[in-house]
Amino acid sequence: MSSIINNSMKPPTTVRIFDRNDYYSVHGSDATTAAKEVFSSLSHIKKMGIEPNRQDYLVLSKGNFEILIRKLLLVRRYRVEIYVGEGSKNEWLLKYKGSPGCLSQLEEIVGEGLSSSNDNGPCLISVNIKTDPVTKGRLLGVACITANDYQISVAEFTDDDLLTQLETITVQLAPSECIVPLTENDDYKTLKKVMERANITVTKLKKVDFSTEGLVQDLNRLLKFKDAQMQDANAFPETRMGAAMVSLAAAIRYTSLINDSTNFGRFRLNTIKAECYLHLDAAALSALNVLPELGDNTHAPARSLYGLLDRCRTQHGKRLLAQWLRQPLRDINLINERLDIVELLVENSQLRLQLHEDHLRRIPDLQALARKLTRKKANLHGCYRIYQALQRLPNLLQCLADANSPTVHSTLSEPISELNDDLEKFQQMIEATVDMEAVDRGDFLVKPSFDDQLQVLHEQLEKYQISAEKELNKAARDLGLDAKKTIKLENNPQNGFCFRVTLKEEQSLRGNKKYTIIDAVKGGVRFKTNALDSITEDYVQAKVNYEKEQDKVVAEIIGIAAGYSECLFCLSHILSRLDVLVSFAVAASTAPNAYTRPEVTEALDEFVLRDVRHPCLEVQEGVSFIPNDVFFKRDSCLMHIVTGANMGGKSTWMRSCGIVALLAHAGCLVPASSARVPRLRALCARVGAADREEKGQSTFMLEMIESAAILRTATPDSLVLVDELGRGTSTYEGCGIAWAIAEKLATESKCFCLFATHYHELTRLPSLHPNIIVNSHAEASVVDQQLLLLHKIVPGPATHSLGLHVAKLADLPDSIIEYAEAKQAQLETNLFEVESAVKTLDTTEGQKMILDFLQKCKQLQETATSDQIIMSEIRKMKDNLLKCKNKYVESLLAA
Template sequence: MFLVPPWSLAILSLRNISLELIADDQQQKGFVDFFTSLPESVFQMNGLIKRGSESSFAWRESGKPTLSSPDRDLNLDLPILGSQAQCETSMLSNYATVVGDTIEKPSTTVRLFNRGDYYTAHGSDALFAAKEVFKSTGVVKMIGAEGKQIQSLVLNKLSFESFVRNLLLVKQYRVEIYVNKGTSKYNDWVVEYKGSPGNLTQFEDLLFSIDVVLSSSVIAVKIGRDTKNKVVGVGFVDVSERRLCVCEFPDDDHFSNLEALVVQVGPKECLLPGTNGSQDYVTVKKVVERSGVLVTPRKKTEFSTDGLAQDLNRLVAFKKGQQENAMAMPETNLTTAVCALNAIIKFLELTTDSSNFNQFSLSTMNWSQYVHLDSAAVKALSLIPPPGVTATQAHHSWMKQPLRDLNTIVERQEIVRALMDDLEARQALTQEHLRRIPDIQALARRLLKKKVTMQDLYRIYQVVKRLPQLVKCLDTPGQSVTLINVLVDPLKELLSDMFKFQEMIESTIDMDLVDRGEFLVKPDFDDDLQEMRNSMNSIEEQIKKLLSRVASDLNLEAGKTLKLESNNQLGYFFRVTLKEEKVLRDNKKYQTLDTNKSGVRFRNSALADLNSDYQHHKEQYSEQQKAIVAEIIGIAAGYVSTLHYLNDVLARLDVLTSFAEVAATAPKPYVRPTVKSDGSRMMRLKGVRHACLEVQDGVSFIANDAEFREDEQTFHIITGPNMGGKSTYIRSVGIVALLAQVGSFVPCDEAEMTLVDAILARVGADDCQVKGMSTFMMEMVETSAILRKATCHSLVIIDELGRGTSTYEGCGLAWAIAEYLAKEVKAFCLFATHFHELATLADDVPSVVNKHVSALIVNNTLTLLYRVRPGMCDQSYGIYVAKMAKFPASVIQMAQEKQSELEHYKNFDFDGTAEERKKIIEVGPQLVKVVPGVLQRSVVAVQVRPQLVEVVPWPVPVVLQRSVVAVQDGEQIIAEFLSACKDLKDIHSDTELNVRLKELQCQLKASSNLYVRALLASLSS
């Protein structure tokens, strides 16, 4: 017999309650009535959802109750993934018995379970979802019997959609949605659909329900070999743009070319065959992840040509008259790359969707046509917009793909110049037209799948209707011929191609209802539609008359203080402002729907009945027009390829207009750079500014000059105080070089340069704790990549190299790297550093020049001037910067004392030649102290760490090798000297002791070892 304790005392612990089978219907009804009478908070405390008066109880064969509703079973049984299992006698005991993460998964995969009207997450996924959605783990409930509990979280549909968008588009995680295919007696949880950053197909309806810029491109990598080198085969698929691409190229052991390709393409996901410990694929995984791309392992068997011919023949859109045999195309001769492409086709399941058939182009990626950027350069030059800032896919692509083709660069510059000069056209484009154009690519994709609505077709129609205004805006007398050819003529062609589409929409959609958010077919298409439309019009007339009666009843003015409105969610309703809200108080004739800052929305019974009738007729109308809508969509689908072309032209116009707008509206207008493809390498920038910093409020940017000339000024060592502007200066030069080869104008007074083939950077002090890489190791890895990839045509930016390790090791490494880049590579390089010893490199290498950012000290106060001047700076002014940061006075004083003490030991007078002094500096001068009677070393000699040698495999200069040998030999000489001094302890005669000490000192001074001579020089200072 079931006894119900008072819920206020028992708190209704639904997890642990045990009930016997109630056979009597009356008893069952009492049981249900009890639970339905409970407040919703009781259910929430126990991790359940109450559905109001609809709640009831369903009975399993085992005789135990489960909460349910008429339309679905609210079954909280914990899913057993991939297998069937008989339900436990209690819903919640089963829920707590089995762990939700039964199948092993990576932390970047989140599993959610579809339970009808809501979703659940369990275990670690529940905790993660709670933090992301609710910003607290307090909403997570422990479900199950004692000792078998598991964390669980319920997500409503709105929270689920927001969470999934964040996972796929921001976090770059994978998502798996499970559904129970079993019966009430058995659970059978299987994957209903899944997605990843590169495979959004099954989430399109969710993700594209909002205006969001997406790119779901995927690459796959397979490594092969020719007779000598590694051959990297890459397949690339962009579903949104309907592109299949392949390429092959040789690469080194560190896959430098692959990293450049990943940065250029910007994929969301990379597929790799199962590594099985292969060092090559382990390295590839690290390279790809360093660029922020999700790596997904796949079976090796997928990286083959099995079934490829058939799949390509289905997917490729062959040109008219072309042989419909994909394997006859030259791209398929890249055997390693097409194997990678086949893996992507299988991963995306492209052939399972008939809408993909004959829609894709197949081409070879010409990755060498773009400037190589490494991931560090992308970050250092601020090419990735911060969170919350949106940019079109075209903007992303152009900024990450600077050009090496001079003709295309000049073409873009011509259009930017024309748009800058035409203020009226530029303002109309930016303020009126371009911002109102939706994501045509997303609409075209939905149209291809025939998942569009009449509202989507109307949005496309609005774009087509705007084309004549765009043409009129651009096609003005005296306009640039280049702009006419590249933009205006294609727009005119598209306007002609889409004319029939425009006519079809105008003749089918009832434009009178569009302003009310209703997208219905015109009633004159069908007699039944006309009859329904007449009924709807009659109801609308009655509603308008009702407005006058209600206004009279409430003593309000219809259309002013009392308004009649409608929307898709509520239908028709009245609205008054908050000021007039008092007329509804205690008035039982009117029911309030909701209250917000715009006023109070309400109805009376008459409007409620009329609204119900109107919505009923509207639903019938929509049902009746389905066949007509399907026919319209079928015709519109024939315009998909034209829409893709329209998207390309408008994207090009959008980016070039933004270039012109930024250049014209900057605090000081940008200038057109003169870019050359031949002649002696050079770069001359006058008045260069940082494009981001100069637009900040309250900033008066100090411009500087930069000049590089082949064999004369290729390597710039920048020294100066902290906060003096060294980093800003070198980044500014990098940004100018990138913008110039993108085709934009640049933030300079004058700019002239030859093309560069790569922009490489080592800037910042980031670590990567997840991958077990310290700040210094990250420095070494990125610098190693620069030394491998840089050529004499590259631009290299290095900031504060070597500061992550000891002073002398850092200085030695910085010197070796700088000398190698200056002597061997001869790339244009900006090298900002606090190692002032590097300034002497200019004495040995003619192409090295010293520059410094200036500062002024007046009355013991540091003033930063931000001017870059010739020569070196011998101070970093770190203590002055500490004063600016409001350090305690005692700390400042101690710092000054220690600085003086250390500089006493550093600034010794070495009597060797300049060449010998430089060699000693390369390994770091050693500090020594004299303790009465004994000479002791205070600092251990420089040691070259083996692990750094492994990750920095550059050619070590011979001078550095010799210096290390000198240190090792000098250590041995000093050890022998100290041992001999120790043996003098048995001499009791002062005279004899002095004679023996003098002999030993003479022997030591006679040594030709550089290390020993440096130590002796420091003692005499």
Template structure:
């Protein structure tokens, strides 16, 4: 999408006579209710309309930023009318882009033939019919993926899930099958990994109801397509797949299709997207098995907690994009394909040490060669168009000679990129980047030679994309006529400069634009000279100057345009042949596109590391299970990019069997959440191949990054804050291993204090004793800090603050040990609460504190008396020779039970009292 979209407030008029209004209202009523996720547009020839209260309000806000443009469409009998909003074609396209790409809604467009009928339909995962509207002359910065699911119950509580993912931009099918629990934990990780816009389910009942909940929680639109069992998957794949040279062109033997559920899901997806009926897809798709073990497991809670992705609709050109998310921090890409790949990389952190070392090696090499980094980022990559979109136009036979020439320019520019990389003389750069570039350029040699033989390069200098006249005698005649006319226009240009007394840089320029044809242009300040001369007339005034013409120039321009139209008609068959040949180069073009995207991402990592307020450093990556995580002076990359923020760095040091958990206490607003997020963010960045915001980083590779930070109500899905918290935390407990990183913030706040504390304690204890993963546990339940007394691998730390009777200062520094207070009242004072409210809070706090202490003292005394009594009974029984063994056992059991009811502090008191006695 474009960074800035101009909204026209010019509202078109809907022309409908009485009969047409009546018929349209009847037709609209017959359509009946539609899903709330669908918006219907109606092509009224001279404008577009939407109808009904929901659609009109939504579209009016998108297009006009106001609901004042909603009007009633009244029938002739003045009965209840139908609301509508009218919009121009440009505003219709703006609305469609917003609905499909940002709001993830479906769009239907109805057109009037003899009767109204549905002409186009699109959804977030199926943009084919709207590609010209969405992506014509625009950068495609979003992926276009859809998944299809099949679920089958197996033994016990497990479900077998088959997934087929279709990435239409990359012409890629990915299949996988896995066993999952009743919470669909693995499916959620797959959704995070693939980032689909839409998911196809066979139904919404039974197991699929739970699947639907998971999908909607992750912002994925759910569709139940019409059932069709007549489609032959093998037949469709034989037509769609691109088989390798020498490979038997038969899908029947492909090992991926042994995954029966996934294969059925793929059949449904191919039918829903109608891929076979688009000639541009035939012979271009690739089929792969997706291996989840290649990537670090991320759940949706971690994606939200670490602010990995920006808000929907945020464009890289917006100033806030850079510091809103981790993607924004790292995305300094120069190409659309780079932007798309970067969004994929941050959601797919790697678990391969060799691949990560390759990425880190290349980033380090680029940082050590700043001139080459600048040359690639600021010059070469900036000139690379979206090869993937150009290739798709080729495959759909919609490409023009201009598109072909843009591809040719890429083939010309890539050797310069290759030369710059080779001069680095770096082994990893050579193997990962240079060797593939060489291979793809060799494969594209034929395409380069064809363009040079066929395209008229002299015409391109005049912004005309034509076939060389030498290909056809009729073309030669038209070319000679056009050359002669152009020479005449150039002579008129010279005459114009003499008549207007223009010289040097101020001379009139001969230009050609689509709507005006050939004309002259001078600067705005020479406007007065032009108006005095009656031989010329102004046709347009723009920021760049005044456009004008003369009778003779207009005559030549019209004749030239006529010749050019005939030339283009004559060359059409030749162009079609050229495009047909160019389609055969789709595979190496796609590979070149992917290689340039990878280079763009690695250059972007280097640019991000260098441009940070404090430059990032290379992390030392260790094998999984090494049990070390050391981050010195770790900073949060988003926060430090914000103006007027002076970030205070902190450190973390985990070592297997020495320390695997930090329990962090401290005042509200003291920086606990920022600290734990900084650690999670640094580990994620290291696993995507970027450098990290630290002064030193030793990171054992993790198998998952799991988080629960800042849960809130989810009213739409009927979930309370506490329920959201419990769902996220249960996923952590089920997924985490001793190789995981877990960050938890303020667990247990959504219920009563004692219940919340109990839940938080048990989860912390489980992670520390059983799972033994790296854990950062921020809490206001100070009782949990006592875990460190019993478990040597648990350490306490706190966010330092200084307070006295009048002043309160947050230091944002992590210090050893726990903090006994949360300083909530002092933070309220910092937030400028009225002083009388703060004083009242202080008084109520002291009352509760005194009351609690009094009750506690009383309870302690009663319980101690009870224990003393039990001790005396045991002592008496022990001296009584007549008591039987059963009674004695019962007394001991009762005593043990009473002891277990005591906190450790109580037990110490009992022991002390008994000793005194």
């Protein structure tokens, strides 16, 4: 193996697996990785070879192999290579490989579980960065391939040095893997950090892969053209995006789309329109717990917003829900269209229950089934499942018609009805070809009458069945038993036709040479005769011929059915949309407290939430949630400086506000008594403390990266949430940074902002910027030396810090608490003396004098004829200034 495979030449994020026919093996460091993923232990690892070259290895069954593949690709986001031994020398050759964004070669190995276990499906993004010849800025070409949906999306744009827009696109598209050219310049280092924050695997390819040679020919084969459209990819405006086409060429090569003819004429090419959706970055998704962590299949309601809202009945509905949460809308008409339907479903409980409990729960994953049809990998069972779903559509349409809603009719009923008409011939084909009687027995067979040759072979099989039954009757008479009662005829793949009697009747067989006993088990004794053996041989041969002939017919049926895959894709999209809207309604109607319809407005004058709650926290057992209000009004209150005790509810209040804004833009009812939400462009968040030591990023570094991105992104139509900025460095530095960022957001960005802090100095900002910044605090009080957290947000700054009381709640030793109280008193005294000293200076009068001095200097510069005259006049003015005896001026001039 070592002569062919060298593990030292591969990155640790690539795992090599060896197919040994009956089992699989993993070696070296890969064995450790596999053992942790499959067994959560290293006890299954064994040693092979002799010292000093002994090597770890791990043996995997087929079931454990599939578990490992899923975890590596979907959770760890690793790459996988599968080797097969070939030739007399048993050389190991790479047979299959897969990566998080390219799973096509492993679909057959792992089966449906691979695609259905991933909410988003495999998605690959390709990026290249070059200098814009016009602006001299960073020009990014982006291409995204979503194989399950047969979608190719491209974009070309200039970006800042933090690649803010690229991060937005990656959040919206949720790729599993990003391919980039093999280079080490600073822009690609920044790109890698962006992808790491979003947990996206980065794969570097040779620069030669990023070449557009042959791209147009490839697109001509892959793209789906309209009937009257010129069959030339150059007709698409997207092909004029040069940088994007470079990325697309690399993505097509990497995914080997051209190698699979079933991809031809299937893909749609479109432009990524990030501006159509609310801007979210990875930090905002994490801060608001929008999606569950990778590998978390519990989707517990209290863990994430997705888990709370996921009442979907279909797999494609679950995937769409995740997409809607990553891509909240910005078009108010589209938002209200969703809200109209959700509100209707909440108010009409009968309609909601019928859809959720009856119709939708019986719909299979039509998207996955349609893809199998397209790839010619479907079978009769899959076709029958589609047929069953289509049979239920008339009742579903009647249910929607009872809603008597124009919005429901135009967006759901009408397109479903049209597709149902288009798929009528598919239903007729299934009825004409599938043996419905066999389906009742659990077999999916072609009707023998459908094909003349099948009919002949079927009659042969029936003839052999009758002959076997005659042998049964003969044996029953011979043994004095009751045919089909005490002696029965069986047919199984291992033994063919055979007889079975109970253990009690076994004595009648003893010494009878006419019969050959096969085995004796708990269910009875199985035996046969020579005549039955002969019948079995003829039956097995006829069955083989029948199955070969049936396979030909099934292939024809699948080929015809594949022509309906486009309609099935469209139907799955509409049904998934209905599924998510019903899911929104079910989540809202089953919440502990009522949800309300938000009013999303074009005007940016105010943002008001009444009695807002955190939807995930309020469903926790034993929680009695205390609602709060959020009030923003332009020209009076754009920013809240939020202070108060730890655990007092500041972060929860901020997150609740962010979640309501996101839900409103996604078209869902919100956990509040009323909500007036302006149409936002961006939702940014800097919440929580977490470092990434493995990536060399401290808490403070992460704060600064996320803060820089917020300052680049925030505009008047943005909502910004900042919690405890400035930790991880010195107190004064941290306070200074927090002050500067808060002031810039309030006065320059002019965005809606909730800014929580423990730096009490920031509560002075409202006096410096009245009608822009206000103070708010989480109310708490001390009763009998016990801290009482009221979880109510009220106007004004917190009057004092309650950190020592929180420390008492954490059972910090009394000696530490007492020493901390003494030290606090000492420090507060020193700070008071410093502040008092500053206040004794006549700052107001001194500042006016300095301003007057500077204005005279400016005038002097304009009128004086030489530098000597200017310096002479400045010295005179300085002497006159000092004669005023103002301490503020003296302290400045003495510095």
